[in-house]
Amino acid sequence: MSVDSQDPVPFVDLALQFSAMDAEIMDAVRSVAEKSSFIRGPALGEFEKKFAELHGVRHAIGVASGTDALSLAVRALGIGPGDEVITVPNTWISTVFAISHSGAVPVFVDIDPDTYQMDPVALESAITSRTKAVILVHLFGHPAPMSQIVAICRPNGIRIIEDVAQALLAREQGGLAGAIGDIGCFSFYPSKNLGAYGDGGLVLTKDDALAEKLLRYANYGQSGRTMSGFHDTVGYNSRLDTIQAAILLCKLPHLGDWTEARREAAVKYDELLQDLPIKRPTTAPGAEPVYHLYVVQVNDRDACHAYLRENGVMAQIHYPMVVHLQDCYRNLGYKEGDFPVAESACKRTISLPMFPEITTEQIERVVDTLAGFVKKADA
Numbered sequence: 001m002s003v004d005s006q007d008p009v010p011f012v013d014l015a016l017q018f019s020a021m022d023a024e025i026m027d028a029v030r031s032v033a034e035k036s037s038f039i040r041g042p043a044l045g046e047f048e049k050k051f052a053e054l055h056g057v058r059h060a061i062g063v064a065s066g067t068d069a070l071s072l073a074v075r076a077l078g079i080g081p082g083d084e085v086i087t088v089p090n091t092w093i094s095t096v097f098a099i100s101h102s103g104a105v106p107v108f109v110d111i112d113p114d115t116y117q118m119d120p121v122a123l124e125s126a127i128t129s130r131t132k133a134v135i136l137v138h139l140f141g142h143p144a145p146m147s148q149i150v151a152i153c154r155p156n157g158i159r160i161i162e163d164v165a166q167a168l169l170a171r172e173q174g175g176l177a178g179a180i181g182d183i184g185c186f187s188f189y190p191s192k193n194l195g196a197y198g199d200g201g202l203v204l205t206k207d208d209a210l211a212e213k214l215l216r217y218a219n220y221g222q223s224g225r226t227m228s229g230f231h232d233t234v235g236y237n238s239r240l241d242t243i244q245a246a247i248l249l250c251k252l253p254h255l256g257d258w259t260e261a262r263r264e265a266a267v268k269y270d271e272l273l274q275d276l277p278i279k280r281p282t283t284a285p286g287a288e289p290v291y292h293l294y295v296v297q298v299n300d301r302d303a304c305h306a307y308l309r310e311n312g313v314m315a316q317i318h319y320p321m322v323v324h325l326q327d328c329y330r331n332l333g334y335k336e337g338d339f340p341v342a343e344s345a346c347k348r349t350i351s352l353p354m355f356p357e358i359t360t361e362q363i364e365r366v367v368d369t370l371a372g373f374v375k376k377a378d379a
C-alpha cells in the first residue's frame, strides 16, 4: 500500500497492519467459527500458555478487557471498603475505577517530571496503615521504577498490581513489566501494542492461590475453568473470546519486530526533534520502553494539537484531564495544585503518531509540521 505525501499521517494505522496479515487472520477466525469454539476454545488456552511463557510466569488468564483485568486483580487481593490503594492521577480512568468498584479509596501520588511515572518518594509518604496495594501504571510504554517501588512495598506488606496496558514487553532493570509485582494487568484494546479486533485483556501472576481466585471471579464464581453450576463466590463473566485469542495468536510472533520498529521510530523522532524547543521523552536508567505512545511537551499545547490536525498530522492527547480533578472523583476532595507535576504534564503533553509501520517520510512530515507550529508561535 503506497502512502501519498498528501495523505494525513494517522495516529495509528490498524488497516495497514491487517492488510499484511489478512489471509492468516481470516483463516484463524474461520477456524474458530467452523469448530464453534467461541467460548474457552483451544486458541484461548494456547494464547494464555504462550503469553505466560513469554513472561516466564505460571499463570495467564484471558479476560474481557484491561479494565476488567484491573478490577479482578483488586478483588482477588481481597481489597475492599476501609482499604486504600495508591496510584497516579495521570492514567486512563480504568486504573482508578478498579479501586473504586472494590469499595476501597483511591489515593493519588505525583509523578516524575521526566518519565511521567510514579514518584517513589511521593509513594512512600502516602502510605498509611490502611494502604493495601499500589497500582503502578507503566504509562506510555515506559516502565515505572519497579525496583524502587518493590523495595518500598514489600517490607510494608503492600501488594503490587501492574497496569501494563501500554507497556507489553517493556523492561525495568531487566525485569519484564507485568511479571514483577503480584498481578500484571494487560489490555488488548485494538490500538495497543498487541491489539485484538475488539476488547480483550489478561491477568498474569506467579502466585497459584491468586491465579485460582482470579479465575474464580472471572468465571461466574465457579472453580477453575469449568461451568460446574456451583458458585461459591459472587463472580463476573469476564472472558477473552476465542476469536480474539485466535487473532492475538496470529499477531504474537510479530510483537518483537513491531516493538523494535516502534523503538526505531522513536530514535528517528528523537533525532529530528532535537533542535526544536520541545521536551522529548526521557528514558530512565535501566528502563527499556516500548513506545506505545511517543509523547512530547510543547508550549500552547491545545493550539499545537489543533494546528497539527488541521495540517494532516493526527496527534492525540493523553489525557485531557487528570483523574483527581474529574467530576466523578469530586467526592475525594482533591483540588487543582495537589499534584503539580501531573497537572502540568496534562496541560503540556501531546502524543505524536506512533505505530510499527510508520515511515521515515511520515515522521519527517510530523516533525516539519510541528516545526511550522513552533515558527508560527515564535513569529
Ligand SMILES: Cc1ncc(COP(=O)(O)O)c(C=O)c1O
Pocket (backbone or CB within 6 Å): 065, 066, 067, 068, 091, 092, 094, 095, 137, 163, 165, 166, 186, 187, 188, 189, 199, 200, 201
Ligand atoms: C493505562 C491503561 N489502563 C487501563 C486501560 C483499560 O484497558 P481496556 O480498554 O482494555 O479496558 C487502558 C486502555 O484503554 C490503559 O491505557
